[in-house]
Amino acid sequence: MRIVSLLPGATETVYALGFGDQLVGRSHECDYPPPAARLPVCTEPKIHPDDSSAGVDRQIRSLVREGLSVYRVDAGRLQSLRPDLILTQMQCAVCAASEREVEAAVREWTGARPRIVSLAPARLADVFEDPVRVAAALGAPAQGMLLRDRLAARLEAVARKAQSLQNRPTVACIEWLEPLMAAGHWMPELVRLAGGVNLFGLAGQPSPWLHWAQLVEQDPDVICLMPCGYGIDRAEKELHLLAGRPEWRQLKAVRQRRVYLADGHAYFNRPGPRIVESLEMLAEILHPAVFRFGHAGIGWERA
Secondary structure, eight states: OOEEEOSHHHHHHHHHTTOGGGEEEEOTTOOOSGGGGGSOBOEEESSOTTSOHHHHHHHHHHHHHTTOOSEEEOHHHHHHTOOSEEEEESSOTTTSOBHHHHHHHHTTOOSOOOEEEEEOOOSHHHHHHHHHHHHHHTTOHHHHHHHHHHHHHHHHHHHHHHHTOSOOOEEEEEEETTTTEEOOBTHHHHHHHTTOEEOSOOBTSOOOBOOHHHHHHHOOSEEEEOOTTOOHHHHHHTTHHHHTSHHHHHOHHHHTTOEEEEOIIIIITOOSTTHHHHHHHHHHHHOTTTOOOSOBTTTEEEO
């Protein structure tokens, strides 16, 4: 089978299922595991991703207002790869190429068309069921259930230990810096499982915009900055957007040096097998005396 994955989490899932050698194409963001980066790229953003947080937000809003997509699918390259299966998503038009864009790219093809499987994880349970869906499309349902169960067992081991702890710090997970956005979808569940109290965003719901007054009023014990699509270095470069505001210095988490930078691009914003590592990182951040998985300095660091 010839597979094209246009979703980073799906690409990781295909490799985790043992079908990496059947991948023939990827999105511009599919960068893990390392062999994936050598595959032909079939998408590109219509925005300038190196712009500031506010600049990226303005670009995206402008495209959305005009009814345009944020990504461009290379229909010619996609057709040249002759995929039997294309993995994409229908959750968020801002995060990756959508099902609609992929369908438009293959609409004019002659002959047999590839099967398109779209993923739409909203909650943690959906993230763990996606390997089953992908494996079923690959004709290997048992491997999907095995991967799901293996990931779930790792998650349960962390959650069981965290739930026995009495101290449960309040947590603000920030998914965008300017304007402020809190983390929704699976992140509130991860915070709870890691032994924290999530202050903003609801499980299974899109990430909400956040006002500075709300952040000041709730005054979290811990602030985790995990901007969507940003690694730690990029998040650190934009930290001044928060640190330059007078409200920032008032916050308890800032005064007590409990502000952390996390790799949102590789982990927290990416629904795939490494969502378990995301939970481990949160557990290390919230309860450093109890959890030490070795992710500090790799997936997160103190701001």
